[in-house]
Amino acid sequence: MPILEVQNLRKSFGETLVLDDISFSMEKGTALSIIGSSGGGKTTLLRCLNFLEKPDSGIIRVNGETLLDASASGKADFQRNIRLKRLHFGLVFQSFNLFPQYTALENVMLAERMLAKEQPDWKERKQARIREIREHGEMLLKDMGLQDRMNNYPHQLSGGQCQRVAIAHALALNPDILCFDEPTSALDPELTGEVLRVIRGLADRNTTMIIVTHEMTFARDVADYVIFMDGGVICEEGDPREVFSNPQQERTRQFLSHYSQ
């Protein structure tokens, strides 16, 4: 059974159709790259998956469970349990969106603490839970190579370090699917390497990921499957080696030619 199934997703902003009948699925433990020119709908797709936008129609299914049937559900249905639905997905933003008043470690711990607080056993196990959450946060940041930076505030970190904190942030709640929205687009070229290395490490450990990126070499190397989007539709999809070396569609060829020069 696929971990994620998206069927006939459609979204428009006013008159502009941004996503036109998007359908795809992915298996657990695989990495999916979405490429395409800006304004092609890639970011909107990720935002729909994370319930930051409400699709006009379409179905989103995770592990066989229908999280959203947009055509059937009104606004109230969309909002119901929206928090729990979101927890299936993690999202790493282009602009990091770390919380400036918290240290790297506090940033990573915050969401988990908020969730733990809602558990019935929070009061009697508070100290133990906080210790567990702290250890989990420390482990995640060590994984990101940030063991020396845990107590720094975001403004004291480089862009690459911020983005790695943001990845730990997103991993803290163990999402089924981790989404990246152009994770290196806001970084200096010399800082993209450290972020891509971390994402590559996650792929090696079979983290289920959707990566929207303009780093073509990276998309080809890391992804198990690639989708090329243009004008709100999926133009071409398949094995990255196939799509990158032998694109079938004229539009894909055009797009990729900009990167091969």
Place this chain on the structure above:
Amino acid sequence: MDFSQQFPIVFASLNTGFLQTLRLFAITLIGAIPLGLLLAVAEMSSFRPLRMLIKTIVWIIRGSPLMIQLLIIFYFPGLVLKNPIWGSGETGRFAAASVAFVINYACYFCEIFRGGIQGIPVGQEEAGLVLGMKPAQIFFRVKLLQVVKAIIPPMSNEIITLIKDTSLARIIALQEIIWAGQSFLKGSGGISGAIWPLFFTGIYYLAATGILTIVFAKLEKKLSYFR
């Protein structure tokens, strides 16, 4: 009576007046900060008529002189409605002045709060949402401190202005420090025709604004650990 004889009498009277000034200052802050926050929340409501209502109120209050508002609030019930709710004593004048100041300053604070809240990048809210946080958690745990940091400079401006604005309550004869200083012109405590007590009130305002400046600088420094 020479200066050395006048001074203790004036000093005692100005102190009493300044105490009233400080009372009005404190009451205004205590009332206008929560009211301003309430107005700001209402002004950000998705219900358009409510937004328009708040915008209109803010326009009227910020667009007309506080002195006129003081006069209307103090005299309107008695002279127009024939229902003198404030009475004729100092307590009534203080109550009327408090109402005018709270309403007036709440409107200024409302705009500062709204600007501060809306100035937080939308990415902060979205980051909280995708991490499964509730809207209230996002407001209190993520946004609030950033808002406080952002509004300290404009708030310090308003609050320093407030301590001086309290002197406007002189117009309804509230016995604050200007009233006390002025009384020695006409004659009070055996002193008359003395202008220096009125000039001397400036020292009190300078001392108060000096303290406020230091307090706000400290607060700003305390929140400078993040950007």
